[in-house]
Amino acid sequence: MNKLVVGNLVHRPLRSLISALAIAIEVIMILSITAILLGKISGFKARQNGIGMDMIVRPATTNNFLGMSSAAASIKIADLLAKVPHVAVAAPVNINLTGSLDSIYGIDYKSFNGLEPFTYIAGGPFQGPDDVIVDDYTATGKKIGDTISILNHSFRICGIVEHGKGGRKFIPIETMGNLTGTEGKASLFYLRTDDPPRYQEDVRKAILAIPGMSQYNVSTAEEYLSMISPTRLPYMATAIRVVVGIALVIGFLVIFQSMYTAVMERTREIGILKSLGASRLYIVSLVLRETAFIAVAGIVLGIVASYLLSSALSARFPTLDFVIDLPWVWKSAIIAFVGSVLGALYPAYKAAGKDPIDALAYE
Incomplete structure (x- = not known):
């Protein structure tokens, strides 16, 4: 046959x-x-894991895919979070998603770098409000000192880092606020806690007990990333x-x-x-x-x-x-x-x- x-x-x-x-x-x-x-x-999960955080704090209105919701939290909340016992670093981040689905991270350099330091290939930290740090993929064909346009604004490349730390382009959080009309705002807060996961539940309870923060989403990195799946x-x-x-x-x-x-x-x-x-x-x-x-x-x-x-x-x-x-x-x-x-x-x-x-x- x-x-x-x-x-x-x-x-x-x-x-x-x-x-x-x-x-x-x-x-x-x-x-x-x-x-x-x-x-x-x-x-997205791989880049989030590379940030160095083990907990994330977000307003209840924030979308799971970061950058798809406007910044709604005050940057000053980072100071409150940093005072919570067993929180080693609290980093506010203002994330904006461009039309090309490119996530731009507005960061407080000191705290964000404190989660896990950038690995520089060339250049260094911000020297001014119009500086940008880009990863090695974004930097293809570019060098330190070159100018690129982000959110219809010209930025000078001050640092080139290895990819895998959240976004691909990082600008000062103050500049992000000025460009997007979200001055003094953050999309979320990344936390690095002492000896995770030992104190994470204590940290969660302490954060939710802060006046005005009972409606915030406080998740471990594992909990948050588990929500990023087709079924969710x-x-x-x-x-x-x-x-x-x-x-x-x-x-x-x-x-x-x-x-x-x-x-x-x-x-x-x-x-x-x-x-x-x-x-x-x-x-x-x-x-x-x-x-x-x-x-x-x-x-x-x-x-x-x-x-x-x-x-x-x-x-x-x-x-x-x-x-x-x-x-x-x-x-x-x-x-x-x-x-x-x-x-x-x-x-x-x-x-x-x-x-x-x-x-x-x-x-």
Whole structure:
């Protein structure tokens, strides 16, 4: 039977190739959208872990994805937090998200650097209100003293640091406030506590007991980062489901059209097989095996193409966070295969139901 299947596929190479490419595109669609969305999450988590904080204090109105809510807390709260027992460092940060989804961190340099010191590749700390510290990715093709535009304002690059410490661009928090109309405000406060996690619960209770702060979100780094996942972000989970659904429909329709046309063209061949004693199950199995060959070829092609795309994008856009998630590789393969088989079921049963006499007389 396998020889017959391969023969049928080779006899119609263009149709077989187009069907396999359609399945490959289905896989690429699923892996690409999940690579972008989940990569954004994993990249965000990695950069948050590199800040050096172990607790985070936010106003109740602040979005989990930092920078998507306006700064609503007074910077002076940092002084109160610094006095809480077992708080070693309290760093106020004003985060702004630009139109290109680039997070700009307005920081109090002394406290933010106190969480975990910057690792400088060149230059050093702020020398003035219009200085900016950038990470090595942002600094590609640039040097100390160059000017870049941030929030429609010109900044001089004063330091280049290793990536992975929250944002990619850091400006004085006072300057951020002046540019965004949030003078004296912070989006959140990063804390470094003594001997975490030993005192974290005590710190949380002490902060919530401060007058006016009972409504603030006080979380450990682990608690906060656990909330950054597709299941906790409804719009992201919905986006993934929509793309998977569209990809499934594409695979189903392409295979349905391909196999239905193939069955119509092979009516006489099917009649000969049935006249030789081929059962309905044999005919169904023949069509489904042909579909399986096409699906497997398309799935392999799609996975390989997705990894090549990931490598190319990572080399060209190192800040993109395009990360293919291995569990989604298996999920995309299963989705594509199931969609293909479902698309072939009706053509398979239509072929199996043909009357051998009518089929032999078919021209």
